Structure formats: C-alpha cells, structure tokens
Amino acid sequence: MAEGASEGQEKTEDPTQKRLEKAKEDGQVASSKELFVFSTLLVGLLLYIGLMPLMPSLLQEWSSLFSFAGQKGVMDEIYRNLGASFQFMFWKSVIFAIPLLIIVILTQMGMSGAINWSSSALAFKPNRINPLSGIKRMFSVKALVEMLKAIGKVTLLIGTALLVFMATIDALFTTPSTHLMGGLSRMGDVFLLLIIVFLLVLAAISVFDVIWSHYQHNEQLRMTLQEVKDESKQTEGSPEVKAKIRRMQMTAVSRAKERKAAMEAVPTATAIITNPTHFAVALKYEVGTEGAPMILAMGRGNQAQEIIEIGKDAGVTIFRNELLARALYFAGQIGDEIPGPLYTAVAAVLAFIYRLNNDEQVDPPDVDLPEDMRFDENGKVIS
Template sequence: MAEENQDSQEKTEEPSQRKLEKAREDGKVVSSKEMFVFTSLAAGLMMGIASIALGPQPLINWGGLFTLDASTHIDSLIFAHMDYALWFLVQVTVVFGLPIMIVTILTQIGVGGIVFAPKALSFKGSRISPIAGLKRMFSMKALVELGKSILKVVFLFGIGFVVIVYFMPGIIWFPNGTMANALDMMTSLIPMLIGGLLIGLLIIAALDFAWQRYDFMKQMRMSRQDQKDEFKQTEGSPEVKAKIRRMQMEASANASQQREALDKVSEATAIITNPTHFAVALKYEVGSAGAPTVLALGRGVMAEQIIERANKAEVTVFQSPLLARALFFTSEIGGEISEALYNAVAVVLAYIYRVDQDGVADRPEVDVPHDLRFSENGQLLKE
C-alpha cells in the first residue's frame, strides 16, 4: 500500500496553467544566466564598435584632463576639470549602460517574462541559515552548475585555442615582421577570436536556456493528486461556478429551442437536406409578401430527427447539399432566409408545388451563389 501511495504521488503530469500562474506570482519564471552573458557582451561589443564612429575626440578630451606641465598646480587642476570629468563619466555610463540594461530587460522578457513578486522579496530565514547554505552548496543543482561552468570554460578555451593555432604561423613570425604586418594580422586575429567566442557563447546560451526551461517545467510537474486538489479548488471558485451555471442555462435554452423547433417540423413546407448531415425546415405560404421562414435547422442527430419528423408528417424532403449548408450557416430558427438564397429556394418550392399538384415533375438544378457555398465545417468553398 505504501508503494502504491508513493507511485500515486509521483509528479509525472504537465503543470496546469493555474500552477504556472501561481509560480509567476511567487517570482518563479524561466531564467538563463548564460543568455544574459551573451546578450550583454554582444550589446557591449556593438556599442564599442558604434563608438568608433564618434572618432577619437572623446578620448582626446579625456586624456587632456591629465595632461600636465610645469606650471600646472594639482589643486587647481582638480577643481578646474572635476565638472567635466563627472559629466564625461555620466555620458559614458548612459551611452553604454542604458542600451545594455535595455537588452538585459528584453532578454528576460523573451526568456521567461518579467514579474514583480513581493513574495520573492519577503524575508526567509533559510536564506541566511548556514546549514541551508551548505545544503545548497553541495546540492545536485550546485553540482550541475559547477559542471556547466567547467564545460563552458573548456569549450571557450577550445575555441580560442583553435583560432590561435590557425594564426600561429603568423604569430611565430612576429619578431621578424614589420609593425604594419603585425597590425594587419591582429586586425584579422582579434575579430575572428571575438566572433568565435561570441558564437560559442551563443551556443552555450541556447543550451542553457533549453536546460533551464526543461528543469523549470520538471519542477512544476504535478502528481495526479495535485491535479485533483487543484480541480476541487478551481471548481469551487465563484467565477467557475457562475460560468458553469451560465453554460448550463445556455445548453438548457438551446435544448428547449430545439424541442420547440422539432414540434414545428410538421408545419413546414419543405425540408432541405444534405442528405443526412444537415437539415433545414422551411415554411412558406403562397401569396405571402414575406420570405420563407426557418422553422428548424440542425446537423448530425438533430438533422436526423428533423428528417424523421418530416417523414412522419409527410413533408417533402428535398436533397440539395449546397443549399442545405448555405441555409444552415446563414439562417436562424424563426428568422427569414438570406435574400441571396431567394431564387434557389424559390426553385425548390416551385418544384414541390408541382409535385403536390401533378404528382411528378422534373427535378430542377439548384444554383447556389458562389459566396454562399460552404463545406461541412462552415468554410467557404473555393471556386
């Protein structure tokens, strides 16, 4: 019995939307540190490249703050250039820091979304407990993070090693070459090295994101008992009860309307069918100024019941799939048929009147407008 109870508590079911929302309220969302590292470095590199377009003037101005001559007094230099130095630092911080901060926020939005969870900011004794800290240090999660860090270092070192080996012949000839040759090689080596490391970081970030999402969803899994308990809590909420009552009332109203419609089938002039999937009962009085009205309509079981009632009441049943579907998807019980279907319905009614009077008549061709030709799923048919 103990084993069966333990098996029943195994968390093998996917988390419900309610549990995921509750986790967000507690500040638990998918997050990837490696993704932040990649996007931040990429953004910083792009800002560095973009700053080259500004030219060397900002650096020249900054260097000028520290240019001294024999007549310059240190005290006067500090007060003379303090304002400009602080303003320069503010500019650099805004120009470089703001884009990186925006990229970091966008990264979290893309990875797991941003939530403000006061519960996550509340004080917990376990956060400052030495015992709890030791448990976290030697937990499986900590070992996994350590393994990931080692693999990341090895992977990035391997990329750097491959790039260096590729340029090794040129590096060996550094002492024998000119400064121009050295600069030419460095302009190729450094971009390739940085590009290779960025690609490596991108691969690491993608793998880390996939792992973090898998680990998060695994932690959010539910046992069947958890699902039952959540269902009981959800079902007991006033909103759900009100929704259930509303759905029950709508179902009851639809059932009542269908019963009343079936009772009026015997009064119909004709039944247009598909031949069994759809059925529409029409009534029209000769000489009436109004259009034919829909007494009943239905599909599936309801259509079969309409046809059965019509046969018992000896109401003529006319098979026209296109017209039956057009009437079903454009009409309502108790309402008139669509004006676009007047001609098609008139042809059918005229045929029925001739059959009733003469006992026989040539079956007519019913032309349904192209924009009212529906499939059984209610989608317009292509010409």
C-alpha cells in the same frame, strides 16, 4: 488536507496554467545566465564596432584631462580635471549601460514571455540563511549541473581561445617589417576574431542552457494527480456538485420543454378542471376511443391562469370543482392517463360537458372522490 492527500505521490502531471501564473507571481520563472552573457556580450561588441569611428575623439578628450597648464595653480587644475574625468566616465558608461539594460530586459522577456515584477521574490526567506538548507543546495542535482556547465563553458572558451591564437600566431609575430602600430592593429583584429568566436561558443551554450532551464523550471512545478484534482475543485468546483448542477439544469430545460409543449396542447383539450383559479388541469378525451382521458397540461397559480386564458380563447369548456382539480394536480402526471381512482368522477364531468356542448339542459354532476384523493392546497390528504 490536499497536502496530506498528495504525500507519497509522484509528480507526474505537467503544471497547470494556474500553477504557472502563481509561480510567476512568486518570481519563479525560467532564466538562463548563459543567455544573458551571450546577449550582453553581443550588444557590447556591436556598440564597440559602432563607436570605433569615435574612438580618436574620445581618446583626445580623455588625454586633455591630463594636460596641466599651471596658470591657475596645479592643484586647482587637478581638482577640476578630476571632476571632469568623473563626468566623462559616467556619461560614456551610460552609453554602454542603457543598451545593455534594455537587452537584459528583452532577454528576460524572451525567456518568460513578459516583464515579471514580483514583490514576493524580494521578501525575506529564512531558509536562505539556514546553513542546512544551504548545504543541501550545494550538494543538489541543480548545483552539480551548474558546476558541470561552468566547467564545460570554461573548457570550451579556453580551448577556442587557444585555437584562435594558434591559427593567428604566425601573422602576429612573423610578418615582415612588423612595427608597433601594425602589431597593435593585428592584435586588434585577433581580439575581434576572438570575441566573435566566443560569441559563437556562447550561442551554442545558451541554446543548451535555455532548453535546460525551461525543462528544470517545468520539473520544479510538476504536480501530483491529486494536486491537479484539488486545484480543479477549487477553480471549477467539485465534480459531484458540477454533475448535480448539470442534472438540475437538464431537468429545468426538460421541464420547460414539457411545459411549452403542454401549453401548446391546451387548445385541443376537451375540458379544463379548475378550483376555480389556483389549480387548472386540461384533459383530453375522444368519445369512442380506448383508454382513459389524458392529462394534457396542469399548473397552479400563474400557470393555472395561463391555462385558463388559453382554454377560453380556444373555446374549451371550463368546469370548476375544487377537490377534483386538486386531485388531478397532485395525483396525476402530464402526458399520462388520469389516475384510476378518479375514473368515475372524471367520467361524470366529461359526460356533463358532452351533453352541455350538445345544447342539452343538464344539472352539474355531484362529484364524489375517494377519501385518499381529497387534497388540501398543500397536497396533503384531508382527514
């Protein structure tokens, strides 16, 4: 559904962190061939310069492999020297291979931020052997850019090589008293200069290629606005659901605050109406004031027990009447005046409590409620 919704939309949004991580898992990371060429050539040059003092001994060891005494048979010596030459080439190659391998790994880490091993990148992809897909890749913008990069690189390297040779040709062929070893030494100097110039050119090309690779990688991973929204829904949930959860959380917090404030107001109540324990409603009324009694707190079950305990500790009079307690609980609201149909019943109860608190001997009143104010424990009107 998400794919269909995003069809026809332009990919204008930068890739999200989840999209970047998914691409990295699939082996799709920014990479620069030119940076690899520059770094390996630089390390190779440094190794060459560092191993220059060892060259005479290496050449001597190499030349010894072509010396045959013939005392134990020429063929035996040939086979022995051949095996020794393979070992010589192998271990000397390792000296160059290990540093180059390390610099390749470090170069990729510099490009992608970490070593990335992806098994999915090694998986078989049928489109790679599809001729139509191959032709499409050959004539793509990426292929055109790669071709232009290759032409530009070759042009720059050939041009710089010609400039170096033109600048040093006089020193190579016109120096007085030129001899073989002196000529070879000067050619070595020119070769070293040429490598250094190549490195400078490749460094400039690498900077361009790294910038282009990161730009191209980012463009390939760009997302449509719908894809960003769908991903947000998958990771964080639907905005509608999140809004509903926030509303429920805010309501719960608000109710908790109201309940706390109501419980703190219970000690100031005039009376607590119970039935006798399942429901409890705390009322407040001051004689001579305008308006009806106000509901300070109410609850059922454990909350009702808490209201009763707080009221007892504060010396609040508790009046037990099952129907009145239910009517106040189901028809009233905390912080509001009691419902109008209950004025008469509550007034009778408060008058009884007032006289009781004044040490008068009075009988409990007969509380009569309207038919529509008689509730059962579930809040349904008793018929």
